[in-house]
Amino acid sequence: MEIKKGIAVSPGVSIGKCLIIDSEDYRIPRRQIEPSQRMVEIQRVRNAFRDAIQELTELEAAQDDTGGGRIKDIFAVHLRFLRDRTLRRKIKEAVQAESISAEYAVSSVLREIASHFTNVKDTYISERAADIYDIERRVLKQLLGTKREDLGSLREEVIVVARELSPTQTAGFNKAFVKGIASDAGGRTSHAAIVARSLGIPAVVALEDLTEIVRGGDTVIIDGNRGLVIINPDDATVEQYEAYSAEFAALGHKLDSIREKPAVTRDGVKVMLLGNIEFPNEATAVLEKGGDGIGLYRTEFLYLNRPTEPTEEEHYRAYAQTVGVFKERPVVIRTVDLGADKYTQSKRFAPEPNPFLGLRSIRFCLQNLGMFKTQLRAILRASVLGQVKIMFPLVSNLQELMQAKMILHDVMEDLDEESIPYQRDLDVGIMVETPSAALTASSLARESDFFSIGTNDLTQYTLAVDRGNELVSTLYSSADPAVLRLIRTVMQDAYKAQIDLSVCGEMASEPEYVMLLLGLGVRTLSLSAPMIPEVKQVILSVTMEDCNILTRKVLGMNSERQISNYLRNAARKILPAAF
Numbered sequence: 315m316e317i318k319k320g321i322a323v324s325p326g327v328s329i330g331k332c333l334i335i336d337s338e339d340y341r342i343p344r345r346q347i348e349p350s351q352r353m354v355e356i357q358r359v360r361n362a363f364r365d366a367i368q369e370l371t372e373l374e375a376a377q378d379d380t381g382g383g384r385i386k387d388i389f390a391v392h393l394r395f396l397r398d399r400t401l402r403r404k405i406k407e408a409v410q411a412e413s414i415s416a417e418y419a420v421s422s423v424l425r426e427i428a429s430h431f432t433n434v435k436d437t438y439i440s441e442r443a444a445d446i447y448d449i450e451r452r453v454l455k456q457l458l459g460t461k462r463e464d465l466g467s468l469r470e471e472v473i474v475v476a477r478e479l480s481p482t483q484t485a486g487f488n489k490a491f492v493k494g495i496a497s498d499a500g501g502r503t504s505h506a507a508i509v510a511r512s513l514g515i516p517a518v519v520a521l522e523d524l525t526e527i528v529r530g531g532d533t534v535i536i537d538g539n540r541g542l543v544i545i546n547p548d549d550a551t552v553e554q555y556e557a558y559s560a561e562f563a564a565l566g567h568k569l570d571s572i573r574e575k576p577a578v579t580r581d582g583v584k585v586m587l588l589g590n591i592e593f594p595n596e597a598t599a600v601l602e603k604g605g606d607g608i609g610l611y612r613t614e615f616l617y618l619n620r621p622t623e624p625t626e627e628e629h630y631r632a633y634a635q636t637v638g639v640f641k642e643r644p645v646v647i648r649t650v651d652l653g654a655d656k657y658t659q660s661k662r663f664a665p666e667p668n669p670f671l672g673l674r675s676i677r678f679c680l681q682n683l684g685m686f687k688t689q690l691r692a693i694l695r696a697s698v699l700g701q702v703k704i705m706f707p708l709v710s711n712l713q714e715l716m717q718a719k720m721i722l723h724d725v726m727e728d729l730d731e732e733s734i735p736y737q738r739d740l741d742v743g744i745m746v747e748t749p750s751a752a753l754t755a756s757s758l759a760r761e762s763d764f765f766s767i768g769t770n771d772l773t774q775y776t777l778a779v780d781r782g783n784e785l786v787s788t789l790y791s792s793a794d795p796a797v798l799r800l801i802r803t804v805m806q807d808a809y810k811a812q813i814d815l816s817v818c819g820e821m822a823s824e825p826e827y828v829m830l831l832l833g834l835g836v837r838t839l840s841l842s843a844p845m846i847p848e849v850k851q852v853i854l855s856v857t858m859e860d861c862n863i864l865t866r867k868v869l870g871m872n873s874e875r876q877i878s879n880y881l882r883n884a885a886r887k888i889l890p891a892a893f
């Protein structure tokens with residue numbers, strides 16, 4: 315049994331067999347075969363090695379001795395490995411003795427060798443582990459060929475373990491079979507983590523070297539509450555976790571009973587709880603968890619996982635479906651936030667050196683007007699179906715906002731000319747998620763009907779800490795005094811300009827921040843559906859006086875650690891079962 319500590323990003327507990335997917339998405343489940351099939355599998359191992367050797371020999375021959383000398387050396391080492399009879403014998407013996415598939419035998423034997431290398435203190439030797447993984451990939455490619463199994467077509471329950479997951483991959487997981495997620499990379503607000511939370515799949519990220527420790531088929535426990543992954547747990551631990559999991563589920567049921575109650579503090583202050591969604595079919599989950607509408611619809615997910623851009627009709631259908639769920643209640647549609655870690659196929663081939671500081675969000679839209687106008691037309695057409703609001707992401711100066719609004723007006727004129735109806739006076743707001751926007755909030759407020767603070771990006775850009783990089787994850791915290799001061803400034807400017815303000819970053823879904831946000835004056839929170847009941851429970855348990863006292867104390871503190879500890883202790887008193 316081994317326990318790894320990472321960052322808890324999606325609550326819940328699950329126990330299951332792990333399925334490792336590498337960067338090329340190969341999934342290598344432990345597959346038992348009939349004893350009569352063993353010879354067939356052994357022949358497959360032979361063929362795969364033969365073809366991998368041939369492929370590599372051709373690659374080696376194609377390298378010239380000058381620039382490619384180093385590469386030639388690497389290929390030569392790999393070839394020596396592939397030709398090693400002892401290695402092949404070991405794999406064949408595994409198939410023979412355990413009645414397992416060729417893929418699984420190759421993967422487990424090579425990973426075992428790689429883990430021996432990793433554990434050697436000598437850097438030169440430990441780095442050879444990467445070579446073994448490369449060899450593994452090459453042989454698996456021969457074995458799996460074009461028959462690579464699609465994660466979407468899983469038929470058994472698994473815990474997905476990966477070095478890194480993209481938001482698109484995560485969004486494609488079938489919740490009925492993917493029971494837990496663990497990755498070496500990532501942070502609490504990386505988009506793959508956000509999607510896992512929306513799907514309600516327990517997840518832990520930033521585990522650094524988990525993929526080198528576990529093997530496909532190992533039993534693992536994902537503790538998405540405490541950020542733990544337990545590999546090959548002993549019986550007592552499994553028992554303990556089964557009880558804990560049942561307790562957690564019971565808390566969930568208990569909280570579901572407050573679904574119909576409005577989110578009101580003990581002294582009568584009403585808080586609006588809206589949902590964050592990535593796909594229209596999540597809207598019903600928001601409604602079921604007691605959400606009052608949608609505060610953030612991340613529409614860029616319409617673009618991911620497909621080779622072509624969505625048409626105006628596809629946009630319209632997605633928005634109409636969402637608005638149809640909430641009818642007269644608000645639905646805030648954020649225009650596409652592509653770029654950074656969410657890119658279209660064309661951008662994959664033209665990577666930027668610093669994508670989070672590059673052509674992202676509204677900047678991307680302002681340089682791709684055709685695409686932007688298609689989306690705006692669809693949102694405006696859907697606006698007659700309910701209470702639609704438009705929100706521009708990552709606005710970093712007034713000029714960008716004016717440009718975006720001008721384009722919106724152009725689109726309105728086009729619709730007028732075509733006599734297509736839309737809600738002329740719909741609210742148009744912005745996300746405040748850069749320090750520049752926060753510091754100029756007073757002028758942006760004059761041109762906005764509402765603000766929504768995107769604390770995920772605001773934290774990243776204020777602290778200069780990549781939100782998805784596990785190496786700096788301990789430096790990433792929305793409880794940092796710098797971030798809190800910016801939130802307070804934005805809140806004050808919105809109040810002076812008398813425009814609505816909400817918080818839609820992950821901060822709004824963490825129970826420990828609720829009292830602080832209320833004390834800062836926030837009255838609308840937008841969060842992923844599964845977290846709504848817990849946050850509501852905190853609101854129902856406090857008074858505004860409690861919140862104001864806590865906020866005054868926190869604003870007087872000057873260290874992130876002090877603030878985080880203080881907030882956690884306060885929340886623990888209110889909702890002990892969740893911590």
Ligand code: PEP
Pocket residue numbers: 508610612651747767768769770771772818819820
């Ligand atoms: C944010 O940055 O806080 C936000 C809500 O937007 P996203 O997480 O999609 O970048």
Ligand code: MG
Pocket residue numbers: 707747768770771
């Ligand atoms: Mg953002």
